[in-house]
Amino acid sequence: MGLTSQNLLLLLVCVAVAMCALVLWLWPRAARKGVLAWASRLGMLVLSQVSILAVLLVAANNEFGFYSTWNELFGKTSSHQELQPGQVGGKRPPALVVKGQESVGLGPREKAGQVDRIAIRGPVTGLSMDGYAYLPPQYFQKAHEKERFPVIVAVTGQPGVSKNLITQIKVPQAASKAIVDKKMRPTIVLMVRPSVVMNRDTNCTDVPGGPQALTFFNQDLPVAVNDKYRADNSRGGWGAVGNSTGGYCALKMAMTNPARYGAAAGLSADFFARQDRDTGDLYAGNKQLKNEADLVWRLAHMPPPPVSLLVGVSKKGEEKYYKQAMHFAEKAKAPTKVDKLMRDEGGHNFQTWREEYPEVLRWLDRQLVANR
Structure with a gap:
């Protein structure tokens, strides 16, 4: 149990x-x-x-979401990861493996969709991660059997327990309802955590001489999804969304890889990679790398990427995040567009994000349609 x-x-x-x-x-x-x-x-x-x-x-x-398994509770390593060398002249192993289905009360998959439990093994970075993938009902319908579907990557906060996106924020439930109600196109929603290694908060950053976390999200994740699912790979055809640290990751993915992620939303997000005892040294003393990890600095000093971004924050209850979000939005210039999802009050918690996600998913869908 x-x-x-x-x-x-x-x-x-x-x-x-x-x-x-x-x-x-x-x-x-x-x-x-x-x-x-x-x-x-x-x-x-x-x-x-x-x-x-x-x-x-x-x-x-x-x-x-303090602990996700008994092993984590008792201080033991709760997952195994290994670097798998490629085969010269042979076919590489699949980057995404379906481990089964997760019951989330959606109903028949042909009418409401299905949630797969997945394991991702990055062929570029060698890093691995478990997560979930929501497939829309059309994915299983004969009339759409050759159709390819847009993808939204949802990233939870740190410490990362990807299942929180199902049990607490209700992401697949919100996506299913929007699709069934025809308020959103049939879309694959990938649900993952921000950390690519155990016991370290990598902040979706390529650490010099360490885990290449940003490369995992920008390169390994698309390869893995395409290995298993019928994904639409149109330019800028993917979206990303996250809360807290996951929000920083989502915005960063779009700003550094707009050819893949044409739109992204950060809910109660940070706009720079914090360094503390959980992250360790993310930049090896390189000031340029540290600057480039600061999303506000990127808007002010680097060419603006052609992406649509959304910041979600509450005026009351999240004053610190509110000020950061407003400062970030002020620095944006064309072709970068920053929309705001403003709440009168709320908090840095699951309830607030659960209420925001349905609107954010529909916003992402509209932006991805506009990119086509």
Whole structure:
């Protein structure tokens, strides 16, 4: 039973309720004098409190995504990655493997779509990542069997748990509804985390002598999707969206690779790659690389890319991000366009992003249509 499984939470709730009921039933029997009776009452209190605390901790973890597996909780490496050398003169292994389907309550795939669990192994960088791919209902319909579909890459925040895009932000659910309601074209939505290595926040940056995270998103990801799915590869035909660190990644992907990502949205996004104990040295002391990782600096000092960008932020509750977003938008010049999704109030949290995503997906679709 997975750490983030709803079955685990339901089981713990049942245990807590049963424990409290048991305490109420046994308490009169333990209401006697003596050390044994006193110890019994103390034990019952401890057990009931532990059972309630377990429910609260698991619920908090599901909400905020601190740990995604039992291995992560106990400090063990939760995923395996390996550098796989290419075969000279032979066919390389597929860069994307479907590991199964994720049940998210959409209904029949021919009517609402399907979510695949996927594993990506980058042929360029050698880096690997697990994630999810939403396929629209038309992907499985005979009338569209030769059709290629636009792609939107959704990137969660850091620490990255890609499943949060399903369980907390409800991305495939929002995409499915928009497509079924004909408010958005049938689109493949890839759901991934920003970190390409375990236990390090790479901020979607090509680290000198280290993980080539930006190359993974700009080159490996498109190769992987095209290995498995019928993706539309028109110039500027892909979109990207993310929240928090994922928002920075999405904007950066479009600004550095506009031939692939013609539109991108950053929700409560940073506009520069922070360096701290989780990131380590991202630039090896190279000031130019550090400047180029600053999206505001790029707008002011580099040729503006032909992309459509969106910044989503709340005026109240996200004052720091609001000021950064406004400063970023002010620096933009043609052919770069920056739209704003403004909220009166909100927060740096799943609820705010869950409310923003349906509008952002439709915005991305409109921009990608305009690029055709």
